[in-house]
Amino acid sequence: MSIHPGMKMLAAVVVLFLAVSMSDSVILNKCELKQQLQTGLTLPPNMTDVLAQIVCHVQLTSNFNTSAIKTITESKNSGESHGPRKGRSAKSQGKNKGRPSSKVTSPPHLESAEDKNEVWTLYGLFQLSDHVVCNSTQSHSLNLCGLTCNKLLDDNISDDLACVQVLINKMTAVIPDPKTAKHIRKMISLIYQPECVNVKASTYFADCP
Numbered sequence: 001m002s003i004h005p006g007m008k009m010l011a012a013v014v015v016l017f018l019a020v021s022m023s024d025s026v027i028l029n030k031c032e033l034k035q036q037l038q039t040g041l042t043l044p045p046n047m048t049d050v051l052a053q054i055v056c057h058v059q060l061t062s063n064f065n066t067s068a069i070k071t072i073t074e075s076k077n078s079g080e081s082h083g084p085r086k087g088r089s090a091k092s093q094g095k096n097k098g099r100p101s102s103k104v105t106s107p108p109h110l111e112s113a114e115d116k117n118e119v120w121t122l123y124g125l126f127q128l129s130d131h132v133v134c135n136s137t138q139s140h141s142l143n144l145c146g147l148t149c150n151k152l153l154d155d156n157i158s159d160d161l162a163c164v165q166v167l168i169n170k171m172t173a174v175i176p177d178p179k180t181a182k183h184i185r186k187m188i189s190l191i192y193q194p195e196c197v198n199v200k201a202s203t204y205f206a207d208c209p
Helices: 005-023 030-040 048-061 158-171 178-191
Strands: 069-075 089-092 117-123
Touching: 030 048, 030 158, 117 178, 158 178
Parallel strands: none
Antiparallel strands: 069 089, 069 117
C-alpha cells in the first residue's frame, strides 16, 4: 500500500520537530551550573553558600534540565507556608487548565474545585512561574523579566540567569515593592526544598574544580 505524499510530509515535519526539541534541551551538572552562576549573576558579598543552595534547588526541582516544565494546581485559600501543602498537586508537562473563563460566577456553595484553584506553570532550569516572570498567554502575569515563557526552555540559559538576577534585585531592593515581593515569595514557596536550606558550598561543591 502506497503512502500518501501528505502523510510523508507530516512524518518528516514531526521528526524535524522532535529533533529540534531535543537539541534545544540540555542537562547540566552542578559544577557547570555553578560556573555559569558565578559568571552570570551579581550577588552580595559572602553569598557562596546561597549559590550552593540555588544549585541544590535546581537539582531537586528540574534535575538540571533546561526544558523542564511542571504545572502545580494550588488552592486559592491555601497559606503561603513553605513545602508541600494540602490542596496542591503537581504534574510535569501539563497544560494550564486554570485560567479564568467568561462564565457567570456561581454562588460560593456551588463553586467547583476548579474555580477554587489556580494553576501555576513552572518553566526551565530554575522552574520560574508564568504568574511572575514570563508571559505564557495562559495566565495573568507580572512578567517581571519581560519574556515569553518559551525563552526559558531552550539551551541558552543567559535569559534565565538574567531573570534570576531581576528577582534577586527585586527582593534585595532597599524598599521592595510589596506586591512584587509577595508574588516572588509565592513562587519560591512552590519550588522550596527544605533539604537545601542548610547546604554548604564547601561540601556541596566539593567535587567541582
